[in-house]
Amino acid sequence: MPQHPIEKWNIFPKINRLAGMIVFLLVPMQLAAQDPATDYRQNCMSCHTIGGGRLTGPDLKDVSQRKDRAWLAKFMIDPKAVIDSGDPYARQLKEESRGVIMPTLPGMTPQRIQALLDLIEAESKLEKSQFQGIKLSERPFTAEDVVIGHKLFVGTVKLKNSGPACNACHNVHGLSGFGGGGLAPDLTTVMERYGGRKTLSTWLTAPATPTMQAVFKAHPIDPEEVLPLVAYFQSTLQRNPEDPSTARLNFVLVGLAGALLVLALFDLIWNNRLRSVRRALVREKRLEAVHE
Secondary structure (H helix, E strand, O other): OOOOHHHHOOOHHHHHHHHHHHHHHHHHHHHHHOOHHHHHHHHOOOOOOOOOOOOOOOOOOOHHHHOOHHHHHHHHHOHHHHHHOOOHHHHHHHHHOOOOOOOOOOOOOHHHHHHHHHHHHHHHOOOOOOOOOOOOOOOOOOHHHHHHHHHHHHOOOOOOOOOOOHHHOOOOOOOOOOOOOOOOOOOOOHHHHOOOHHHHHHHHHOOOOHHHHHHHOOOOOOHHHHHHHHHHHHHHOOOOOOOOOHHHHHHHHHHHHHHHHHHHHHHHHHHHHHHHHHHHHHHHHHHHHHHO
């Protein structure tokens, strides 16, 4: 069948393919050109320290003495594939991380891996690495910390660097009103999932997921805000996330009330108009009947 002239000159699919190829080529180049320290800070620091002890993942100090670079590079490219292959050390890492598997980072090239391993090796030789981990106060949480953390979570107190409030995407059980958002995981038991105060604090300081990075890269959570947020998440551990949510019930009830209000408003607006039409029709029919 001959090609329609419009289809013949339709260049949009070609432009889309070209744009996709450009993005495919440029993203790895941009990541490879990224400063390794920045790369580590954005993608590794939330789960690993260098000389600061274990977080979700192992301490990476002298990691190249535990495994050679070839093994490390293979694991960094696709951690799950190495674990699934039955590699004993990879399976041990998974067990020590309580089942958490290191995510595959986008745009991981051999050059980027070597740059990161060079950085880890250089930092391992230092007495105190810049990636030793954040130092937060270890004082016991207070009731005031929990209150401030709750206000930061729901946004009644703004984050210093203008980041969005947590409840824009997350929920915790027991929030009043309509509760929090449902776009991201429920955080009622997040402190338990992350294994405690230190790991969760570090993660909040440098979130590792692509979505959180995109949101908080330019608006990082201030270290002074991390402690009350963690205190709040410790308090939510006492709540049962499986309990029926009153927020959902409130949402349904308010929705029903709003629908009834709108129906009543339409009835008020259209009521006289319908009656006037019906009266005219009835009057006309009656006149026709009289004349017949």
